Amino acid sequence: MAKDRRAGITPRAEDYARWYLEVVQRAELADYAPVKGCMVIKPYGYAIWEAIQRTLDGMIKETGHVNAYFPLLIPVSFLQKEAEHVEGFAMECAVVTHSGLYKDEDGRLRARGELEEPLIVRPTSETIIWHTVRNWIQSWRDLPLLLNQWANVMRWEMRPRLFLRTLEFLWQEGHTAHATHQEAREETLRMLGVYRRLLEEHFAIHVVAGRKSEAEKFPGALSTFTVEAMMQDGRALQAGTSHDLGQNFSRAFEVTFQDRDGTLQHVWTTSWGVSTRLVGALVMAHGDDSGLVLPPRLAPVQVVVVPFLRRPEDRARVEPALARLVDGLRAQGVRLHVDARDHVSPGAKFYEWEGKGVPLRVELGPREVERGEVVEVRRYDGRRRALSLEAFVQGVVPALEEIQRDLLVRHRAFTEARLHRCQSYAELQDVIEGDRGWVLAWWCGGAPCEARVKEQTKATIRCIPLEGEMPGAAARCIVCGEGAAERVVFARAY
C-alpha cells in the first residue's frame, strides 16, 4: 500500500524545527545528501533558486557589475595572507590533499598522488580573486572594478540544517575595487540596499538593515553590514551581508593602482553575498501549518488549475472553458500549471499544491462551467470565492500583486509587533528566553556586555540599525548601565 501522502505537517507551535523540515520535504524543496551536511536541491526548490538568481542577477547588472568565474580550489597559503580571514575560516575548510585514487590489495579505493601543497575548497573567494585581479588593475582608469560570481562554496558545518546551514551552498559573491574609501563604502551600502529591495519587493520579507558589531563582522572586514529578517519563531536570520574590506585584502595581495597624481595606492575593496539560505528564509517567514506559502514574484507556479475531468462527459464540457482560461493566463505571462492527472483525486491535488505554496488555485468543473464561473482559492489566507471566468482572467495580475503586497504588510506587522524596546536587562531576558522576538536596546559598545548577553541568553547583536536614533544623555547600556553609544538589536539567530 502506498504511504498516506496526506499525513499532516507538525504544527509550528508544537515543534518549529520539525515543522520546518517537514515543510521543506513536503514541498519537495530539498533533502539531505549521503555526505553529512550536504544537500540535494530538488527541482521545485531549484526553480525557486532560479527565480531568485534571475531577479538578483538583473539587479546586480543594473548597478554596473559583470559576472566572472574564479577557481574552486585555493592554495592553503593564500588563506594565510590575511590574518583575521584565516582565523575565521581555517577550522571549517574542506581540504584536497590528493589527485587520484587506486585500489589497494583488498580492492578498496585509496587516495594517491599527494599534492605538494594542500588545496582548500573555497569557503569564500576574496583570496583567490585579489590574487588574480591584481594583474587586471594598473591605473585609476581601471577602477572601479565591479565583479560578481555565482558559485558553490563549502564550509564544514557541525549542525547542518537544510538551506540554513549546509556544508556546501550556492551563492553569489560580489567583489569590487575602488580608488577611494568613500567609494568603497558607498558601494557597500548600495549593495546592502539592493539586498533590502530584493527581500522586501520580491521575497515580501521585511528586514532591518544595519551594521554588525566588531565581534560579529566578517573575518577581514573593516565593517560588515547586514539585512536581518525575523522568522516566525522570533529568531533572526541574516539574509545578506555586505562588507567594507578597507585595504585589508589589497595590502595582503598587493593590489595597487597608479592614481591620478601618479602615486601608487592600494585599492579599497568590498564583498557582498546572499545564498541558498534565502530559500529557508522564504519558508520560515511565510509558511503555515499547511506548508509553504510563496510570494507570487518568486513562485515557480503562480496559478495552479485543477480541472475536474473524471467522467468522460465532464471532459467534453470542461475542456473548452479550460482552454480559454489557459490562453487568457498565458497571454499575460502568468506562470501556470494545469494539474490534469487522472489518477490523483482533486483533494489530494489541493493538498499537494497547498504544501508547495502556489499563490492561487483555480477549480474548474462541470458545475462551474455551467455557471460560467471558476472557483479561486488564495493560498496565503485561504479565501475562497466563485467569480466569472472572464473576471478571474482579467483580474489575475492585480490579484497576484495584491498578494505580494499583503504578504509584505503581514510580515512587517509581524516583525514590528515582536520588536521589543527594552529598558532593563530583566526585560531583555524575558523577551529572549520566552522566544518572544527581538530586543531593541541601548548598548555601551563594549565587548564584555555583548559577550555576557550571548553567554546568558544565547542572543547576539544582530545589527546596529542604520535608521537608529542618536543616544540622548539619558541613554544607558542595558547590560552595564553605563552611558550608551548605540541602539542595537539583540536576538537569537539561525
Place this chain on the structure above:
Amino acid sequence: MAKDRRAGITPRAEDYARWYLEVVQRAELADYAPVKGCMVIKPYGYAIWEAIQRTLDGMIKETGHVNAYFPLLIPVSFLQKEAEHVEGFAMECAVVTHSGLYKDEDGRLRARGELEEPLIVRPTSETIIWHTVRNWIQSWRDLPLLLNQWANVMRWEMRPRLFLRTLEFLWQEGHTAHATHQEAREETLRMLGVYRRLLEEHFAIHVVAGRKSEAEKFPGALSTFTVEAMMQDGRALQAGTSHDLGQNFSRAFEVTFQDRDGTLQHVWTTSWGVSTRLVGALVMAHGDDSGLVLPPRLAPVQVVVVPFLRRPEDRARVEPALARLVDGLRAQGVRLHVDARDHVSPGAKFYEWEGKGVPLRVELGPREVERGEVVEVRRYDGRRRALSLEAFVQGVVPALEEIQRDLLVRHRAFTEARLHRCQSYAELQDVIEGDRGWVLAWWCGGAPCEARVKEQTKATIRCIPLEGEMPGAAARCIVCGEGAAERVVFARAY
C-alpha cells in the same frame, strides 16, 4: 612606459597552439589560475558562457527537463559501484581527506580532522544522482524523470589548456530515467539533436553527429553519441556527448520502478553534457589572425559604436546622430556598446574590438554626420562600407542574421573540403600526418585496427556518423583489408 597593447597575434600558420592562447588572452576570455590547470574565466569570456547557458537552458526546458542541484562531494565508495565507471575516473579525481586546517609550530597551515571515508570532488554526477534519485521513483507514473544540472566538475588534467582541458570546468549534465530501453535511446538521440542545433544554429559550427566506438565511449555507457567539430588546424573537437547508459547505473544503485503489469523493473538511464570547452570551440572554429570572431547570436556585444569625439566641436556635431543611432539599435534589442573612452585612440579601439570578435563595428565622426552616414565594418570578412544612418539601423538585424548564416556556410565548406574519403592506409596516414583534416573510411569494427591507427598516427575514431552508408560487398577495412562493418571518421583530436 605602458606595454604596447597592439603587439600582433602569432599567425595561425606559424604556431596554432600559440595563436589560440594569444587570442584567448587578447580577447580577455580567460587566464590560468594559481593552481596548475585551473582557469579564471574573465568577464568577457563569462558573458559568452552566459549566452550559451541562456540558449541551451531554454532548449533543455523546452524538451521537458527541469533543473536540480546535487552535491559536489561524493563518497569514494559510490564510484566503485559501477565497474567501468571507476576505471574511467579513479585516476583523475580530486580527493578531499580532511575537514579543517591548523597552524603547526612553524605557523604553517596543515590539514586536520581526517575524514572516515575520503570524498571525491565530482568528475561527473551519475553515481550521486542515481543514489539519491532511487527514492524519487516508485512506479511507471514517475517516469520519465528528466533532470539537468548546471555545475562545476573536476578532472585532474596533466596537459591543461584554457577552456579545452582544464582541471575544473563548468558544464551542464542531463540525467534521465525511462521505463524502456527504446525511450532511453530516443532521449539520447533527442539530446544529441539539441546539441547539433545548438552548435549549428547558435555557434555557426558545422558538426558531424555519430556514435563512439567501444574504445572511445563513456565509462559505464552502453553507447555514447557525439557531435564532432573540425577546428582550423584540421583536428576534431568533441563538442557534446549523449550517453545511453542502459541499466548499468540503475543496477549498480538499485533504481527500480513498478511497471504497469505490477513487476519491479530497473529503469533505463541516459546522461548528456556540454561544457565551457565550447568557448574554445568558438575560438578555434571562427577566429582569425586578428583575434576572435563571434557569431552574432552568442556575441555579448553585437555592435560596437566608435564615435569620434576628440575635439569639443566634434562632440556637439556627433552626439545628436549618436543618440539616434543608439536609440534605433536599442529599440530592436541589439546588444550594443558605445566606446566613448577619450583616452584611447580610435585605432586602438578598432584593434581591441577586433580582438574581441564583435560582429559589427560602426564608426561615426563629424565627416559621417555631415553626409548623414555611418561607416560599417564587418568583423568576419573585413568588409567596410559607408551607408546612411537610417539604412544601417533598418538593416542591422538582417545584417546580423546574414553574418550568422555566412559563418555556418563558411565553416561547413571548410569542414567538407577537409573530410577526405580515403581508400588506402597510406592515404589515411598522409591526411592525418599532414594535418590535412579528417579521414572518412571503412573499418572492420575490430579494436586492433583502431588501436593500430591510434598508435601509428595519433588519430582516433571520432565517430561512426549517423548519416552513414551501409557497407557494400566491396567495402574493405582501411587497416586490415577485411570486410568492413562501418564507415568511420578518423582524426586527431583535442
